[in-house]
Amino acid sequence: MAHRVETQRIRVNLRSGQTVTIPGWRVDSGTAGPCLLLTAAQHGNEVQGAEAIRRFVEDAAERLTNGRVFAVPMVNLPAVRERRPHIRMRPEQPYGDARGHNMNHWWSGEKSGNDTARLARAIYEAIGAEATHALDLHCWEKHKAGAVLVRDVPGIRELAGKLGHRFVDIRPPNDRTLGGYFCATGRVGITYEFSGQYVVLEHEVRHGLMLIRNLAKALGMLPGRLSAGHRSVLFSDECESVDVTAPCSGLFVTAPGGVYESVVEGRLLGHVLSDIDLSVHQIHAPTDGYLRVFGASRANCDVAMPGHHPYVTKGERLATVAFKVN
Ligand SMILES: [Zn+2]
Numbered sequence: 001m002a003h004r005v006e007t008q009r010i011r012v013n014l015r016s017g018q019t020v021t022i023p024g025w026r027v028d029s030g031t032a033g034p035c036l037l038l039t040a041a042q043h044g045n046e047v048q049g050a051e052a053i054r055r056f057v058e059d060a061a062e063r064l065t066n067g068r069v070f071a072v073p074m075v076n077l078p079a080v081r082e083r084r085p086h087i088r089m090r091p092e093q094p095y096g097d098a099r100g101h102n103m104n105h106w107w108s109g110e111k112s113g114n115d116t117a118r119l120a121r122a123i124y125e126a127i128g129a130e131a132t133h134a135l136d137l138h139c140w141e142k143h144k145a146g147a148v149l150v151r152d153v154p155g156i157r158e159l160a161g162k163l164g165h166r167f168v169d170i171r172p173p174n175d176r177t178l179g180g181y182f183c184a185t186g187r188v189g190i191t192y193e194f195s196g197q198y199v200v201l202e203h204e205v206r207h208g209l210m211l212i213r214n215l216a217k218a219l220g221m222l223p224g225r226l227s228a229g230h231r232s233v234l235f236s237d238e239c240e241s242v243d244v245t246a247p248c249s250g251l252f253v254t255a256p257g258g259v260y261e262s263v264v265e266g267r268l269l270g271h272v273l274s275d276i277d278l279s280v281h282q283i284h285a286p287t288d289g290y291l292r293v294f295g296a297s298r299a300n301c302d303v304a305m306p307g308h309h310p311y312v313t314k315g316e317r318l319a320t321v322a323f324k325v326n
Pocket of ligand 1: 046
């Protein structure tokens, strides 16, 4: 039986006296169960989760058996409209220079705070307070594999392992993130980072959709078996990783392949073309494992193009291979 998808419009009063309206969806199975909050784009350049949520809501409308789904695909809509991580940023301003506007430091918001805190508060009051579980979707830069981020709480750790994603990072508690606030208030909060900012990539969206479906299935909200996804799940506290660094300066040209993939020791990862004598230096995997980072990238590459440049200096990181330790 199909359920109605209700569109909710959350009005936020800004300091200027203007208002902004954040749209969200609600789907109610009509049967008791968990109340799952799905959010994306707290940072305006991290938009892949919005499309994964849209597809999941369609699915939930057809198949939700228990509980309710609340979804806000563009939580920080003003930052999305400005096409930057936070509101009111200059070109190339680093993420960390947020000036109080990093929304994921503000949960559960402040009614009389700055505009970012007001957005968080309005969204929390409208739909967050009722939720029993939260999955908050972000994106890392494209060279870095996506990851499920959780704190080391037994039930949550187990749930994270069921989502079908290769990398699960155990993070120290931070009660001001959306996921952290849910944990701090005795609920389940999980954060997921897609790979790739400023883009919506079909393979990443499909993978994110699988994660949301697996979470809903694990919570008894959707029928069916969990998808296997990445069969081997690596918890960060059960892993080690090795950085592969540039033997000289030059252009790093990657071999075919990408993050998440398994590699065997000695596999060709690419080469560096020296800018001194034009010699070619092959780069090989130092150990068996999985590619956690692949490609030249450096600080601030989430907001400035030079951070993506394949020109590397000697010793710069080219890749990171993660592997399980026994
Ligand atoms: Zn983010």
